[in-house]
Amino acid sequence: MSKTTTVEGAPDAGVAEGRPSTGRSTRVAAVAAAATLAIVAGYAFVAGSFTVPTSPTRPVVSEVFSPWFSQRWNVFAPNIMKVNRNLQIQVQWRDGNELVHSDWVDVTDIEFTSARGIPMPSRISKNSFNATQAMFTRYQALSPQQRDRVRDTFIRGLGDGAFEPVDAGDLLTQLDGLEGSRAAAVSYLRYDYMLVRFASAFGTAYFDRPVERVRWRIESDRPNDFLHRFDQERQTELSYITFGWRQPAAAPTDEVQAIYDEVVERYTGR
Incomplete structure (x- = not known):
């Protein structure tokens, strides 16, 4: 005869030997809560340091976290950015003994097009946009006479069809002789030199030719006001600041x- 187990003798449902004690569960929950609190507090600290305009902790936090987390105040009123600026370049190369120049290439548009539809694009897609903002700020800090000079060419002839870039010291001397700040001139020339190297490397990659000269222009696009945002007609025409030809002192390294x-292959698919 089989033995029947009564209700009183049956084991409790869901109860297993070796079940964790209530004390251990409490400790695990406490550790999880502490870790969550630390993460939230850390995020709040970083966010607060970046979003408060003046903060004693901002320089230190910015140095560590800027590549991943940053805040620019010109996205908020009353100093909201109202003009979009694009960097466009033009290059020259040799076809035999003759210099041939390219059409204008909108580097910023190429970078932004490659990032459209990507929720978290690489920060390199804003490379030329950020460079244009920095260049424009340095340009605006110059005197009107200095601006006229830097929009001109930085190349001088040596005779017999030979040319070379104007020496940086000579350029600074020329800008010093014009009304304006020497510090602003130095700041501008440093960025000008950087853009020469950038335009040379990008142009060489884009056109697949050894670039001999470069120049650039800043395109300023002011969108229609909010009430006219759906209008097809522009309220303000595009404007340009065009800089003269520069000759790189050396070709980009391999x-x-x-x-x-x-980068160009990724942007253009060619």
């Missing part, structure tokens, strides 16, 4: 050019 070749 390592640098390989990077730009890869």
Whole structure:
């Protein structure tokens, strides 16, 4: 005869030997809560340091977290950014003994087009946009006479069809002789030199030709006011600040050019 187990003798449902004690569960919950609190507090600290305009902790936090988390105040009123600025470049190369120049290439538009539809695009997609803002700020800090000079060419002839870039010291002397700040001139020339190298490497990769000269212009696009945002007609025409030709002191290194070749291939698919 089989033995029947009564209700009183049956084991409790869901109860197993070796079940964790209530004390251990409490400790695990406490550790999880502490870790969550630390993460939230850390995020609040970083966010607060970036979003408060003046904060004693901001310089330190900015140095560590700027590549991943940053805040620009010109996205808020009353100093909201009202003009979009694009960097456009033009380059020259040799076809035999003759210099040939390219059409204008909108580098900023190429970078932004490659990032459209991507929720978290690489920060390199804002490379030329950020460079244009920095260049424009330095340009605006110059006197009107200095601005006229930097919009001109930085190349001088040596005779017999030979040319070379104007020496940086000579350029600074020329700008010093004009009304304006020497510090502003130095700041501008440093960024001008950087853009020469950038335009040379990007142009060489984009046109697949050894670039001999470069120049750039800043396109300023002021969108229609809010009440006219759906209008097809522009309220303000595009405007340009065009800079003169520059001749790189040296061609980009093979390592640098390989990077730009890869970037242009990723942007354009060619």
